[in-house]
Amino acid sequence: MFLKRTALLVALAASAVAINASADDCKSPKVKIVNDRSESIKVSKIQYFDDCDKTWRTESVREVEILGVNGSTHHYAELTDNLEHAGNCAITKFKVYRAIRQDKGNAYGPFGWGGELVADEGAGQKCNTGVRFTLHTHE
Numbered sequence: 001m002f003l004k005r006t007a008l009l010v011a012l013a014a015s016a017v018a019i020n021a022s023a024d025d026c027k028s029p030k031v032k033i034v035n036d037r038s039e040s041i042k043v044s045k046i047q048y049f050d051d052c053d054k055t056w057r058t059e060s061v062r063e064v065e066i067l068g069v070n071g072s073t074h075h076y077a078e079l080t081d082n083l084e085h086a087g088n089c090a091i092t093k094f095k096v097y098r099a100i101r102q103d104k105g106n107a108y109g110p111f112g113w114g115g116e117l118v119a120d121e122g123a124g125q126k127c128n129t130g131v132r133f134t135l136h137t138h139e
Contacts, residue, residue: 026088026127031076033096035066036138042066042108043074045097046135051124052089058097068101071136090124093117096137115139 035041044063047056066074094117099108114137119125121134 026129026131028130029127030130030132032073032132032134033066033076034071034073034134034136035068036071036136037068037100040065040068040101041098041137043096043098044111047095047097047113048091049093050089051092088126088128091127091133092124094119094133094135096135098137
């Protein structure tokens with residue numbers, strides 16, 4: 001009886017691991033960043049809050065300069081990690097790792113995380129294939 005119970009527990013644990021590993025359904029997300037600052041910014045990472053695990057996750061992106069005029073935008077259509085581990089979970093907030101264009105000295109200041117952002121498009125939406133998020137960086 002003990003062996004049967006142990007085998008059942010091992011089988012249940014293995015199936016739970018398999019379910020978690022295949023639950024990442026957040027493929028091909030589209031993230032649009034709108035620069036509402038007057039200065040240009042250079043973006044190299046995006047953080048997103050995984051509401052299921054209540055944790056921040058980081059996505060490295062191709063470093064791109066987004067001009068600081070008239071709400072210039074950049075679309076990240078192919079994210080490297082596909083907002084990994086967030087499949088079927090709501091993404092409730094974001095942060096952008098960016099450097100800000102300076103008037104004097106080096107072209108850009110040091111990289112740093114901006115404040116928390118709530119997406120204009122896709123806010124609180126479960127992360128599934130093809131989901132879209134629009135972020136306005138204004139600070």
